[in-house]
Amino acid sequence: MKSKISLIAILMIFCMAFSVSAQLSRKEKKEMKKMAKELKRNPEQMKAMVEENESLKSSVASLNSQVENLEGQLSNKNAEIAAAKEEAQEAKAMAEAQRQRANEMAKKAKDANNQEPEALDESGTWFKVQVGAFENIDMSEYFKNNPNFSGEETDDGLQRITLGRFRDYWEADKFKKTLRKMGVKEAWIVPYKEGVRVPLKEVLENLSARPADAGQ
Structure with a gap:
């Protein structure tokens, strides 16, 4: 030996x-x-x-094995970091897309609010139902984009509020009676010619006969 x-x-x-x-x-x-x-x-x-x-x-040999093990761990960590970066980039891209969509929707909503309402057809004769004339009350902001709710100010400062918009007098009359049943006792019909309010008697003589099923 x-x-x-x-x-x-x-x-x-x-x-x-x-x-x-x-x-x-x-x-x-x-x-x-x-x-x-x-x-x-x-x-x-x-x-x-x-x-x-x-x-x-x-x-x-032991140190070489440890080095290989550490290199393997480092490789895994690098892979995890790369995957995390990719996920972060995808999340960032998704957030950016959502932000752009939200901005587009907000812009569309803003444009819709700022859009001028379509001009109403004021030609011929129209009938509305007035529900009252009020002092020191301004509801004009609620008239926008709502042809069935409107009003106008008188010379003495009263605001006359009207509901509905009818070509047929008898349809306006049915609506007036419905409002009265609901408690609006002062509801009455007002006619307009070419967009100008006129006395009811000017249009009554040209009305067709009352329908047979019209209520009293």
Whole structure:
């Protein structure tokens, strides 16, 4: 066993000496040879060197394994980071699309609010039902885009409020009676010609006969 260890040690020293012989000086080569002879005469020292060499190899192998493990963990982390970045970019793109859609919807709503109402057809004769004339009350903001709810101000500052818009007098009359049943006792019919309010008697003589099923 000792001879085997000695042989291994000598081979190791020889290899070391050979690998660096081109770089060693004459004095250094002499010292290396002397060291080889001493190791040959001292097997225990050679054995310790062999064991130390094996231990170092084992440590290097363990460290290499740890490095590979750490590299694998680093690779996984890099993959997780890349996936997280991609998800963040997708979320950002989705949020931007939602923001643009919200802005478009808000713009459309704003444009719709600012849009001028279509001009009403005021030609011919129309009938509305007035529900009252009120002082110090302005409801004009509720008339926008609502042809069935309107009003006008008199010379003495009263605002006359009307509901409905009918071409047929008898339809206006039915609506008036319905309002009265609901408690609007002062509801009555007012006619308009070419958009101008006129007295009811001016249009009554031209009305067709009352329908047979019209109520009283």
